[in-house]
Amino acid sequence: MSEADDQARWTSAIDRARGHSPFLGNALGRMPDIEAMLAAGQYEDAIAAAKAAGSDIEDTGLSLRRERLALSAVLALGDLAGALPVGRVMAELSSLADRALDRAIGAVIRKRVPDAEPAGLIALALGKHGAGELNYSSDIDPILLYDPDTLPRRERDEPGEAAQRYAREIVQMLSSNTAEGYVFRVDLRLRPASEVSPLAIPVGAALSHYESSALTWERAAFIRARSAAGDIAAGEQFLESIRPFVWRRSLDFGAIEEIGRLTARIRTAHKGASQPGPGFNVKQGRGGIREIEFFAQTHQLIHGGRNPSLRLRGTRPALDALAAAEIISADDAAMLGESYDRLRVIEHRLQMVHDRQTHSLPEGEALDNVARLGGYQDATALVDDLAALTVRVAARYDRLIDVEDIGSDGTPNGDTLVDNLEQLGFADPAALATRIRSWSEGHIRALRSPAAISAFDAILPALLEALSEAPDPDHALLRWENFLTKAPSAINLFRLLEARPGLFEQLVRILTLAGPLADELGRRPDLLDSLIDRSAFDLPGDVVELIQQMAPIEAGADYERALDRIRIVTGEKRFALGTQLMEGAHDPLDIAAGLSRLAEAGLNVAVTAAVQEFEKTHGTVSGSELVVLGLGRLGGGALTHASDLDMVYVFTGSHEQESDGARPLGATLYYNRLAQRVSAALSVPTAHGALYEIDTRLRPQGAQGPLAVSLDSFVRYQAQDAWTWEHMALTRARPIVGSDQARSVLAGAITDVLSAPRDAGVLRSDVLKMRAEMAQHKPAKGVLDAKLVRGGLVDLEFLAHFLQLREGAALVPDLRAAISELARMDKLPSDMMDAHDHLTRLLIAGRLLAPDLAEPAGAAATALAKACQCRNYADLMEQFDSARRQVADCWHDIFEHRLELN
Numbered sequence: 001m002s003e004a005d006d007q008a009r010w011t012s013a014i015d016r017a018r019g020h021s022p023f024l025g026n027a028l029g030r031m032p033d034i035e036a037m038l039a040a041g042q043y044e045d046a047i048a049a050a051k052a053a054g055s056d057i058e059d060t061g062l063s064l065r066r067e068r069l070a071l072s073a074v075l076a077l078g079d080l081a082g083a084l085p086v087g088r089v090m091a092e093l094s095s096l097a098d099r100a101l102d103r104a105i106g107a108v109i110r111k112r113v114p115d116a117e118p119a120g121l122i123a124l125a126l127g128k129h130g131a132g133e134l135n136y137s138s139d140i141d142p143i144l145l146y147d148p149d150t151l152p153r154r155e156r157d158e159p160g161e162a163a164q165r166y167a168r169e170i171v172q173m174l175s176s177n178t179a180e181g182y183v184f185r186v187d188l189r190l191r192p193a194s195e196v197s198p199l200a201i202p203v204g205a206a207l208s209h210y211e212s213s214a215l216t217w218e219r220a221a222f223i224r225a226r227s228a229a230g231d232i233a234a235g236e237q238f239l240e241s242i243r244p245f246v247w248r249r250s251l252d253f254g255a256i257e258e259i260g261r262l263t264a265r266i267r268t269a270h271k272g273a274s275q276p277g278p279g280f281n282v283k284q285g286r287g288g289i290r291e292i293e294f295f296a297q298t299h300q301l302i303h304g305g306r307n308p309s310l311r312l313r314g315t316r317p318a319l320d321a322l323a324a325a326e327i328i329s330a331d332d333a334a335m336l337g338e339s340y341d342r343l344r345v346i347e348h349r350l351q352m353v354h355d356r357q358t359h360s361l362p363e364g365e366a367l368d369n370v371a372r373l374g375g376y377q378d379a380t381a382l383v384d385d386l387a388a389l390t391v392r393v394a395a396r397y398d399r400l401i402d403v404e405d406i407g408s409d410g411t412p413n414g415d416t417l418v419d420n421l422e423q424l425g426f427a428d429p430a431a432l433a434t435r436i437r438s439w440s441e442g443h444i445r446a447l448r449s450p451a452a453i454s455a456f457d458a459i460l461p462a463l464l465e466a467l468s469e470a471p472d473p474d475h476a477l478l479r480w481e482n483f484l485t486k487a488p489s490a491i492n493l494f495r496l497l498e499a500r501p502g503l504f505e506q507l508v509r510i511l512t513l514a515g516p517l518a519d520e521l522g523r524r525p526d527l528l529d530s531l532i533d534r535s536a537f538d539l540p541g542d543v544v545e546l547i548q549q550m551a552p553i554e555a556g557a558d559y560e561r562a563l564d565r566i567r568i569v570t571g572e573k574r575f576a577l578g579t580q581l582m583e584g585a586h587d588p589l590d591i592a593a594g595l596s597r598l599a600e601a602g603l604n605v606a607v608t609a610a611v612q613e614f615e616k617t618h619g620t621v622s623g624s625e626l627v628v629l630g631l632g633r634l635g636g637g638a639l640t641h642a643s644d645l646d647m648v649y650v651f652t653g654s655h656e657q658e659s660d661g662a663r664p665l666g667a668t669l670y671y672n673r674l675a676q677r678v679s680a681a682l683s684v685p686t687a688h689g690a691l692y693e694i695d696t697r698l699r700p701q702g703a704q705g706p707l708a709v710s711l712d713s714f715v716r717y718q719a720q721d722a723w724t725w726e727h728m729a730l731t732r733a734r735p736i737v738g739s740d741q742a743r744s745v746l747a748g749a750i751t752d753v754l755s756a757p758r759d760a761g762v763l764r765s766d767v768l769k770m771r772a773e774m775a776q777h778k779p780a781k782g783v784l785d786a787k788l789v790r791g792g793l794v795d796l797e798f799l800a801h802f803l804q805l806r807e808g809a810a811l812v813p814d815l816r817a818a819i820s821e822l823a824r825m826d827k828l829p830s831d832m833m834d835a836h837d838h839l840t841r842l843l844i845a846g847r848l849l850a851p852d853l854a855e856p857a858g859a860a861a862t863a864l865a866k867a868c869q870c871r872n873y874a875d876l877m878e879q880f881d882s883a884r885r886q887v888a889d890c891w892h893d894i895f896e897h898r899l900e901l902n
Contacts, residue, residue, distance in 0.1 A: 007041065009083075010041050014035065016080055021373055024073055034049050034070060037049065046074045049070070053071075060173065065178070075092055075093065086348070095132075099229075101140070101228060112162070123228050127140075127190075129228065130224035159202075160202070163200035192205070207241055211501065223304075273285070276361070280361050280386070281360045282360075288390060299327055306423070336396065420461075424464060426468060446485075446493075463480070469512065469859055470511070470512030471858065479518040503531060539580075539590055539591075543604070546600075549569050551565070559609055566602050566681075566682075573594075574598060578848055588867060596637040597637075603736060604737050611626065618661040618670060625652055625739060626649065628737035630735075632695075634736070636814050648733075649709070651711065655713070668710070698729050711745070724767065725766075728767075728801040728805065730754060731813070757808070767895075774794065775788075782850075783855050784846045784880075791887045793836075800819055809827075842868055849864045
């Protein structure tokens with residue numbers, strides 16, 4: 001272009017601005033120096049001068065208004081002259097918004113806390129601002145977050161109060177329309193739960209929202225999000241934290257239907273002209289700007305989780321990346337990209353006239369004025385150009401959302417579902433696709449309505465992705481089908497899961513990582529309700545509180561209802577504890593203690609109910625009662641999800657007595673039948689399932705002896721006839737049901753038996769013989785068998801029990817407390833506490849997350865390590881090996897016998 005031509009285009013641009021845009025004419029009149037630069041074609045100098053406008057003004061709001069006015073005018077003239085491409089214009093306007101937000105944040109903070117840096121206050125840019133595509137009169141839609149720990153504030157200010165004050169002042173500084181105009185209109189309605197939430201949101205609360213409660217449209221909004229101002233590093237860290245929420249690895253074809261529904265709503269609600277002409281909206285109209293943006297974002301949502309190259313904010317870069325990945329054609333990318341730029345230019349012309357946020361073509365002379373400002377001959381030329389653009393865009397966009405591309409079950413027709421399943425690594429994608437479609441063809445009751453199918457479709461992509469990553473995808477899929485088959489209604493469930501991504505992710509992890517929990521959920525889908533409330537992640541209260549919760553709700557409830565209530569409460573809380581363990585929410589040692597309190601409470605309520613029912617027929621035995629002695633992990637207060645309840649039934653009083661009911665029984669028969677009733681109450685399955693396996697083989701004379709024995713007989717047997725292994729088991733005995741007096745008498749008798757003098761040599765010989773026989777007949781069942789593997793928990797228990805019996809000391813049923821006391825007495829090395837804790841955590845977590853005790857892989861290994869409070873699986877195994885070596889060394893020191901660790 002010659003110098004004369006260049007001069008002519010700048011002269012034409014300035015003349016058109018003065019002749020057709022009151023806003024630009026006024027701005028140029030206020031900036032003669034900048035106008036002179038533009039007239040000379042020195043637009044880069046003019047841009048630099050515009051950015052410096054207001055730099056000598058101390059008032060931040062006024063300074064920003066001067067800069068915004070100058071820069072808007074310069075960019076508009078460069079645009080009209082054809083010197084600045086629309087991409088440059090949008091980028092400069094977006095950078096201005098960044099600077100304005102950042103300066104406003106700094107100003108409001110320093111106003112209250114002089115010299116403070118704007119740490120702890122974050123402005124995330126969304127929408128066109130986040131994409132770097134602002135137009136001349138755009139709102140900006142930031143989300144303001146704050147860190148309560150680092151936000152600068154006065155000493156007397158609460159962090160939340162300070163953050164809201166700052167947010168209000170930022171909006172006021174930028175949005176107020178003064179004699180100098182405004183900087184940017186600020187819209188904070190994209191923040192989480194905007195109808196009820198404060199203007200600035202704590203970072204932690206925002207993370208919780210996006211992990212658990214965010215809706216589908218919020219996910220799409222964050223495709224273009226970036227940390228724009230304030231504490232930018234903290235903002236980038238936040239965006240990285242929610243990346244899995246935005247970008248899912250599954251091919252999310254549900255996004256197509258969602259975008260289609262949104263488009264239909266927009267087109268239906270749009271009151272303007274349907275074709276280019278007066279009243280046509282270049283943003284929302286058919287074939288307009290928004291449809292190109294939706295086109296790009298829909299493909300990004302579908303494929304971006306698996307292809308990081310598509311995670312771009314700008315519309316044109318996203319289209320080019322989609323073409324490079326061969327997801328769309330190069331021709332479509334070029335056509336849509338060029339159309340996008342031209343539509344944005346027309347949008348800018350509309351807004352240049354009066355600096356108003358408008359997207360619709362005006363009527364009559366006003367439309368002709370816009371056309372001539374943009375360099376068209378007249379309004380007809382503008383409308384014809386716009387019509388040619390929008391018809392091409394609309395045709396391509398309609399193919400994207402065509403309902404014929406979506407099957408009646410909400411899944412894509414053709415081989416799309418098969419392709420998705422193949423990419424996810426399923427062994428037989430075609431067969432699985434047929435199986436999935438069968439779910440909504442009447443095979444599953446909960447999926448027989450269009451509403452249920454539509455709701456299910458929204459969660460299907462993420463479900464398939466998660467199932468594909470399970471250690472056993474086929475088994476996980478079977479668990480899902482079982483759960484779905486048992487669910488009485490699916491619509492509310494699916495909508496809940498869609499609205500609560502955090503709950504959905506928990507469900508998927510249960511199905512894929514925690515087989516015992518998944519099986520229980522398959523039997524009782526209602527257990528999922530127990531996770532809705534955040535209190536599900538609280539540990540159970542004490543035994544008294546749990547007993548109160550298990551009491552029948554209805555006064556005078558019959559025996560069966562009383563037992564059902566125990567099952568309901570116990571089932572819900574065991575399920576919640578299992579979820580807590582899976583999520584690593586609490587130390588497994590605390591989970592085990594919670595499971596024990598739960599069992600103890602259930603046993604007390606079951607005994608009370610059984611006694612009351614039994615007494616209706618057989619009366620009572622005067623001066624006598626049933627006492628239940630817990631042993632093993634129940635007695636030690638450290639149950640796992642797979643634990644049996646090791647119990648011994650003892651009754652007080654004379655065995656020669658008789659009950660006083662309508663059908664009297666001798667005391668021994670009375671309590672044996674009552675004990676059978678109690679065992680059945682806890683172990684016999686009902687509609688609410690079975691609670692526990694009951695093991696009573698540790699009673700005197702084992703399976704050959706009576707189920708319940710008198711207290712005198714029990715004490716006599718233990719003192720005179722019991723074997724060493726029975727006394728070892730007795731070290732973990734704890735009376736858990738009975739009156740305070742009866743439990744105290746039984747506990748005292750046990751202590752007397754255990755503290756009796758022993759021959760250390762005989763004891764040692766018995767212990768070594770028993771452990772050798774046990775190792776021969778019960779070897780480790782897998783690499784993660786922390787109980788039976790040599791150097792594992794059984795060896796540690798044998799060490800502790802040997803020392804307890806030899807010394808007659810540390811006679812407490814809690815193994816950890818016993819080890820601690822023995823270490824204090826210098827009978828065990830102090831590192832046995834660490835060995836115990838790691839081995840026990842692995843036992844507790846492994847029973848739930850690796851019940852086959854084989855080495856897990858992928859997400860299962862990660863979950864197991866997290867539950868055991870280890871950095872990763874390698875760290876878990878290193879600590880496991882270290883604990884075993886510690887136990888083996890101690891075994892050698894005490895028994896002068898070396899364990900063979902393999």
